[in-house]
Amino acid sequence: MEIKQLNQLLSEGKPIFKDSDASHLMIAVGEENRQITMAINNTYHPLPELQQLFAKLTGSDVDESLVIFPPFYTDYGRNITLGQHVFINADAHFQDQGGISIGDSTQIGHNVVLATLNHGLASADRGTLYPAKIVIGKNVWIGANVTVLGGVTIGDNAVIAAGAVVTKDVAADTVVAGVPAKFVKAID
DSSP states (O other): OOHHHHHHHHHTTOOBOTTSHHHHHHHHHHHHHHHHHHHHHHSOOOHHHHHHHHHHHHTSOOOTTOEEOSOEEESOOTTEEEOSSOEEOTTEEEEOTTOEEEOTTOEEOTTOEEEOEEEOSSGGGTTOEEEOOEEEOTTOEEOTTOEEETTOEEOTTOEEOTTOEEOSOBOTTEEEETTTTEEEEEOO
16 A cells, blocks of 8 residues: 555545554554654754755645744644645644645644544444544634644634634634634624
8 A cells, every 4th residue: 555545545534444554554654754753843943944844744845935833743744735824833733644734824823733533432443543634724823722623624714712622613704712612703
């Protein structure tokens, strides 16, 4: 199995069974990319070098407008898509197997977790991974310590208040807050 095939399975939301070829490749890619995240996180790099390391991590080009403040963590790395003028603050955690798409001019706060995998609920199914993509629109502001779960779409211009846990889609031009995140107000 190749990464392209694995990403196709993950993008389709197909379960990844423990000890399958897909599971083994996912673990191997994660191990390879931990070396890159160690390089990102443990030595000072000027922004152009960080952008190059992030491109190596994702396996695709990144826009020169990307600003990232390490440390940055991912356990896969190969299913992240970024728009232009994206800002990722320190201690971001991207569990991106299911896919993470971030639109132009989006700001990701400190210690944000984007989690695209779930496990089976039944104990016999606990080793199975269920991927679901996270889609973040344009000009979104995600505050510090936010967790966004798989399968969520956040609309353009939305604001996610610090500490929120986002379990459902967020409409464009709205503010959500709380655990679980709920509508607070519309943005004019």
